[in-house]
């Protein structure tokens with residue numbers, strides 16, 4: 272299976288180079304798949320899927336109001352279930368009220384039923400991302416989580432924005448969630464990407480796919496040591512592709528093997544830039 276993915280990846284590599292740089296590029300995928308292949312047989316380092324820590328607070332489960340359910344159904348997302356994850360589902364109690372946080376952001380997740388993703392593993396991945404964002408004193412204050420049947424039954428998306436239409440744009444347009452960034456967890460992209468973001472510079476301002484993030488099942492096979500969610504979110508918050516940081520490792524390093532969880536905070540750095548993103552609020556000067 273892995274080698275088949277790589278074969279596909281190689282076949283599409285030239286196409287990928289023609290795509291916007293912010294996509295989780297296929298060289299990224301190759302590199303990460305190589306890591307997977309290398310690690311096979313040794314200690315498994317793939318994304319761990321832990322289930323149900325009973326000590327965690329119960330999610331704020333809601334079936335959704337009738338009008339909310341109707342809205343999603345009419346939009347083409349059947350059988351939607353709604354939850355809100357407050358910060359205490361993402362941080363240890365001692366951290367939630369950390370006075371060190373200066374900014375916060377709300378995020379949204381849409382999980383497609385019928386994939387190998389599940390709610391608890393996504394929450395664990397969001398906890399990892401939350402840890403990475405602490406470097407910037409940026410808190411995830413709330414996550415709106417929706418599980419629904421796939422729009423049009425499309426468990427797979429195109430992995431590319433096309434002028435004459437692509438699934439990502441159509442799904443984004445139909446999504447009742449208008450706030451961004453939004454993560455969509457689904458089965459695959461046809462270009463075998465793991466996860467990829469569509470920051471503003473990739474599309475026209477009016478494109479509904481702007482600031483969306485797409486996570487395929489292949490992402491589950493990457494090392495959990497580097498948060499792919501944080502990497503993709505960085506693409507969106509920084510409106511940036513990969514950057515050549517030379518010898519320094521970085522969350523958006525142009526060389527996949529030098530990507531890690533490090534967000535640069537030097538003068539004019541990535542943390543400062545992230546805080547300028549529209550949906551990021553200052554905690555101290557809330558409106």
Ligand SMILES: [Zn+2]
Pocket residue numbers: 293294295296299502506513
């Ligand atoms: Zn990337």
